[in-house]
Amino acid sequence: MNKESKIYVAGHRGLVGSAIVRNLLKQGYENIIFRTSRELDLREKVAVDQFFETEKPEYVFLAAAKVGGIVANNEYRADFIRDNLLIQMNVIDAAYRNNVEKLLFLGSTCIYPKLAPQPLKEEYLLTGELEPTNEPYAIAKIAGIKMCESYNRQYGTKYISAMPTNLYGENDNFDLHSSHVLPALIRKFHEAKQNGTSNVEVWGTGSPKREFLYSDDLAEACIFLMNNYEGNEIVNIGVGEDISIKDLAYKVKEVVGFEGEIKFDTSKPDGTPRKLVDVTKINALGWKATVSLEVGLNKAYTWYLENELTTTVNN
Numbered sequence: 001m002n003k004e005s006k007i008y009v010a011g012h013r014g015l016v017g018s019a020i021v022r023n024l025l026k027q028g029y030e031n032i033i034f035r036t037s038r039e040l041d042l043r044e045k046v047a048v049d050q051f052f053e054t055e056k057p058e059y060v061f062l063a064a065a066k067v068g069g070i071v072a073n074n075e076y077r078a079d080f081i082r083d084n085l086l087i088q089m090n091v092i093d094a095a096y097r098n099n100v101e102k103l104l105f106l107g108s109t110c111i112y113p114k115l116a117p118q119p120l121k122e123e124y125l126l127t128g129e130l131e132p133t134n135e136p137y138a139i140a141k142i143a144g145i146k147m148c149e150s151y152n153r154q155y156g157t158k159y160i161s162a163m164p165t166n167l168y169g170e171n172d173n174f175d176l177h178s179s180h181v182l183p184a185l186i187r188k189f190h191e192a193k194q195n196g197t198s199n200v201e202v203w204g205t206g207s208p209k210r211e212f213l214y215s216d217d218l219a220e221a222c223i224f225l226m227n228n229y230e231g232n233e234i235v236n237i238g239v240g241e242d243i244s245i246k247d248l249a250y251k252v253k254e255v256v257g258f259e260g261e262i263k264f265d266t267s268k269p270d271g272t273p274r275k276l277v278d279v280t281k282i283n284a285l286g287w288k289a290t291v292s293l294e295v296g297l298n299k300a301y302t303w304y305l306e307n308e309l310t311t312t313v314n315n
């Protein structure tokens with residue numbers, strides 16, 4: 001990309017898309033275009049085609065998707081597979097038909113088999129059964145990866161697929177039913193502290209392990225890959241370190257300053273036991289995460305405090 005390139009960031013109001021826009025602007029890219037889902041529903045093929053024909057973006061970051069935590073994925077299984085397949089299909093195909101120079105598709109580490117060896121290497125894709133709680137979402141993501149790869153092979157396009165680990169940061173989803181664990185814990189501990197509640201419920205047994213990457217690190221990695229990587233192989237994006245949900249809960253409790261108890265609600269699913277990513281490939285390409293979990297947690301909590309009303313008023 002050069003600084004004048006026309007760049008479309010799909011999903012610019014979300015956790016990832018907003019971080020990509022922030023980091024593009026910081027790096028001097030100014031010709032960025034975006035639409036809210038209300039202005040352009042990416043599930044609608046005709047509207048997507050019209051948008052690409054009119055705007056002719058040169059680069060596309062595909063960060064628009066139906067996204068949610070373990071319970072939302074498990075409950076709204078049809079929505080997760082349908083919306084994601086439609087969005088990907090429409091955007092990737094319109095990119096091809098309108099000669100987009102390069103597209104970055106965002107997958108997720110849930111595409112790897114539930115019981116794959118750790119850390120997860122890119123080559124483990126499609127080597128075993130998926131985690132049942134998010135299988136429909138993972139299947140859609142795998143279809144997206146294969147769509148990029150197939151267009152590259154048949155049409156000579158330059159579409160790349162990045163697989164981020166669990167993310168957190170500004171503009172995260174703090175709705176307790178549909179969010180991921182980290183924003184949920186920030187909100188739960190904060191509200192318990194404010195209301196003087198004696199305990200906070202953490203879902204599952206606390207034993208699963210997850211890896212957490214700050215959204216600005218992820219955005220930098222995406223821009224780095226857009227500028228420096230070409231190929232059909234997927235690329236993991238992570239920090240290469242994980243933590244149990246129990247230890248994470250104690251860390252968030254400390255950052256927020258909640259002094260009560262933590263209770264584990266074992267009626268809620270644990271999901272996959274572990275998904276630590278192997279980051280050898282992206283590190284070798286020249287990118288490494290810089291925000292530690294301690295620093296990121298404090299940043300995320302500060303952002304939450306500054307935006308609490310707008311993030312929770314409708315949830």
Ligand SMILES: NC(=O)C1=CN([C@@H]2O[C@H](COP(=O)(O)OP(=O)(O)OC[C@H]3O[C@@H](n4cnc5c(N)ncnc54)[C@H](OP(=O)(O)O)[C@@H]3O)[C@@H](O)[C@H]2O)C=CC1
Pocket residue numbers: 010011012013014015016017035036037038040041042043062063064065066067083087106107108109163164165166167168171172173180
């Ligand atoms: N969050 C995480 O932990 C992880 C996320 N990812 C991937 O990163 C990408 C972005 O996720 P994240 O930022 O967390 O998600 P968010 O839910 O924060 O944001 C998703 C964005 O997608 C847009 N969107 C959703 N549906 C449509 C639609 N029908 N038409 C147009 N736009 C739509 C929304 O737009 P609007 O606001 O205008 O409604 C929203 O801004 C996804 O592909 C996700 O799979 C991968 C690994 C982990």
Ligand SMILES: C[C@H]1O[C@H](OP(=O)(O)OP(=O)(O)OC[C@H]2O[C@@H](n3cnc4c(=O)[nH]c(N)nc43)[C@H](O)[C@@H]2O)[C@@H](O)[C@@H](O)C1=O
Pocket residue numbers: 067068069070071073108109110133134137165166167178179180181182184185201202203204208210245268269270271272
């Ligand atoms: C990024 C990834 O995110 C999803 O997978 P996940 O990692 O399992 O997602 P999660 O963040 O919701 O949970 C992580 C762990 O944390 C536990 N947990 C405790 N307490 C809360 C809690 O209060 N909320 C949530 N959501 N989880 C909690 C929870 O029980 C689980 O053991 C995919 O569906 C898919 O979307 C995907 O790709």
